[in-house]
Amino acid sequence: NAGVTQTPKFRVLKTGQSMTLLCAQDMNHEYMYWYRQDPGMGLRLIHYSVGEGTTAKGEVPDGYNVSRLKKQNFLLGLESAAPSQTSVYFCASSPGTGVANTEAFFGQGTRLTVV
Amino acid sequence: AQSVTQLGSHVSVSEGALVLLRCNYSSSVPPYLFWYVQYPNQGLQLLLKYTSAATLVKGINGFEAEFKKSETSFHLTKPSAHMSDAAEYFCAVIFSGGYQKVTFGIGTKLQVIP
Secondary structure (H helix, E strand, O other): OEEEEOOOOEEEEEOOEEEEEEEEEOOOOOOOEEEEEEOOOOEEEEEEOOOOOOOEOOOOOOOOEEEOOOOEEEEEEOOOOHHHEEEEEEEEEEEEHHHHHHHOOEOEEEEEEOO | OOEEEEOOEEEEEEEEOOOEEEEEEEEOOEEEEEEEOOOOOEEEEEEEEEEOOOEEEOOOOOOOEEEEEHOEEEEEEEOOOOOOOOOEEEEEEEOOOOOOOEEEEEOOOEEEEO
């Protein structure tokens, strides 16, 4: 039972390079999210998706793009990495609407360093 | 504006002592409330959640939280701390409306002293 899987787990990028973080969930969840976690700032929502083919901006979307071509996958792209994007990135998913479906399930995180 | 506040970014307790982690929210309509725990180098996992069924919510590992509407609070407690409770704890909120965007507090790191 994999749950939410993120790849890669670690990455070092040079300023200006691009990369894509992959998130995969096997729970048939409708909603998926990308967060970044920085010391003293908690988790901040970058982008989210409420279903296959949909995406929306969160709290800190600048410098990132996302795609949800398949329901089980949610990709986060950095077009031109900057040192300010050094962070730990978490993907999460949740079932969908309704009181019983509010729990978010998290991946293990991707530690990204931009030098 | 809607927000969630965790008082105390670091809390230290002795093993066996009461754990109290504070969370307040700002909203005119009671939201859905959650506590998540993050162990070192891991993702977050749900401890407990409040969804209006009962004001006192029991979670995993002996934790519980009480929703107090008059105080707009959802503090997390555990009667007796264990060394394994050392982790970072996040209060999270889903405000009414929107697409279930979860808003997280800044987190409280709990240190348990032997």
